[in-house]
Amino acid sequence: MTVVTFVSALSLAAWLWLLLARGFFWRTDVRLPAREEPAVWPSVCVVVPARDEAAVLPASLPSLLAQDYPGRAEVFLIDDGSTDGTGGLACELARRHGGLPLTVTSPGEPPAGWTGKLWAVRHGIDLARAREPEYLLLTDADIAHAPDSLRALVSAAGTGGFDVVSQMARLRVESLWERLVVPAFVYFFAQLYPFRWIGGGGAGAGSGRRNGTRTAAAAGGCVLLRTGAAERARIPDAIRHAVIDDVALARAVKGCGGRVWLGLADGVDSVRPYPRLHDLWRMVSRSAYAQLRHNPLVLAGTVVGLALVYLVPPASVFVGLAAGQGATAVLGGAAWLVMAGTYLPMLRYYRQPWWLAPLLPFTAFLYLLMTVDSAVQHYRGRGAAWKGRTYARPDAVPEEG
Template identity: 95%
Template sequence: MSADAWTSVVTVVTLVSALSLAAWLWLLLARGFFWRTDVRLPAREEPDDWPSVCVVVPARDEAAVLPASLPSLLAQDYPGRAEVFLIDDGSTDGTGGLACELARRHEGLPLTVASPGEPPAGWTGKLWAVRHGIGLARAREPEYLLLTDADIAHAPDSLRALVSAAGTGGFDVVSQMARLRVESVWERLVVPAFVYFFAQLYPFRWIGGGRAGSGRGRATRTAAAAGGCVLLRADAAERARIPDAIRHAVIDDVALARAVKGTGGRVWLGLADRVDSVRPYPRLHDLWRMVSRSAYAQLRHNPLVLAGTVLGLALVYLVPPAAVLVGAATGQGTTAALGAAAWLVMAGTYLPMLRYYRQPLWLAPLLPFTAFLYLLMTVDSAVQHYRGRGAAWKGRTYARPDAVPEEGRAG
């Protein structure tokens, strides 16, 4: 490469690194302070009369995690009327029988185990199970529904804290992002970044910003929930036609929050202190499948959005370390300084999430590597989609919504 050509390359890298730094300054100051981890259950007062709650747990082949999660639900210290409905979604590992056995061994809330059969066209298995559970729960006329996954363990006061927060704040949805397991090397590297990226997409402070259509700004239009722990007011579920209105959604928690907010409901989402996922992801392959199964669905199966996402990830996460290397190799201090500044802001915004997950802070500078893994997972998600294997989970593969036959979309 000639000297002039190399100079042009360095100039381009310098300009792109300046753009990356500008992007990071915008993310730092204008993206709802997404990087802060102090959004926890809001201030709450316990009611004089506790509302009734039905807990719905969709479960498919969850025998490995159920002993660590279901007893925590049955042991909820809740002053009002509450019961648990575990909906066995076609398990082949004895999930339903194990749930009954755990209920016999552990005193606490009453448990009903039922099975809805195979989902019809246009439904994901989880939402078909949720529909069956909500249908059974409605016979008890609960004021609230707690939708929680089979791998989520709750502290004994979890339900009363959720209900108190919903009642005090007037929220129709109160959702906590369960603390995921971080024990293996890959979990430590990937899991905190997963929550960090989610918060960057859906800043928690924007989600609880008021009723949709209230004129209180962009915050009111941001909606998301964390599917592992969603307390939903029963009448809000009826207004939003949950889960029928979102029956095809692979990313069902975000779809649920949007549906509720779209009908004028209030949604709150934050990080959990005592709600934990017990599901292990010990290998990179396990984490890869967790992300890639829904990444392209998050991008609405749109190739242009995919291309923009790849370019955006490269600009924000990969350019800073590349600029440092190019600047150091060529003696261009400006290039290296711009890249180092962007990398420093990036690492600094990641520190609170590492502290939340009780991980060593030296992992922060490795975020570009983790982001590169997520970029590859996202591209792989699209590749699998076009090969007909997209959105595959536990033996089922789901078509994108516009591929669902009309009879599967009735209602």
């Protein structure tokens, strides 16, 4: 057996393991679990951190204000130092559309050790506490919600006894680059954090036997959080410096004994466009190295792993055919086939054509470059940059006294 053939066999073995032993991450049937509407609807405060979001607010904020929720609910939009009139536009949209009460306020610049988003979230939660809500809905300013979104989230949390119910918003897929990159982004996220391992029981979420695992994640665009759980986990203070704040939030809640559920959304959509590759590149690279804990060894292992799993299969096919090594070509082709097959459900979820599935190695190569670029920007002092702010890695953040 040649080295190339051995590596091809290793790649196929990795894909068979991913197919069968990684929580069936590739399935897209993990949706809101079975739920019953409560006899008395709990109160909810919606917290929306927003920084320079005037371009997307007209397509998102009215959907929040129009929520068909039987209980008491109100919206707090926290204007995080916007320079495009975000706060004023939010007030105008509320006057024009009516619906749930809206409070618009600004917390000022975040102190050292806080990301801007989490400082805004803290301000919103502080305001919400005066209303004594049972739940907090943390949602981004670019997320549009179906009219029954809030009642579905609250019903699912109450029925399943969850402290966090989070939905991965359906991202926009209209431009060529969005079609190539966006479904893969959610696919890779599910591979890293298998939804069935996070939530356990509930419809489409497995038997719940893995609910005791440490796997925890949430999708920051839509997080329903029980107020009591937020207080026990000291949210957001305990995660104030987290760039990947949604995953940090879920880990903090689960670490305090809370129950977390995460799945794909129906009726929760991002309206933010990413028309160019540059836009998507910035979205991924700003936090990719933070996901690797700013560790060069983890980065090297990630690069090798991505190459073995995603790049070796097509390379084996072409090398095997060119060199007349039939076994190498067959092994590579089998791995490529399994890879494409696991990607098809996500493409169907995003209503994309099947022929994008064999192109996943190309997209994975782009993600590999984005990850390396994230590390390069970090060491140049420009890592985790977003909307005019650059954040230090956690071990460089001073602790509060």
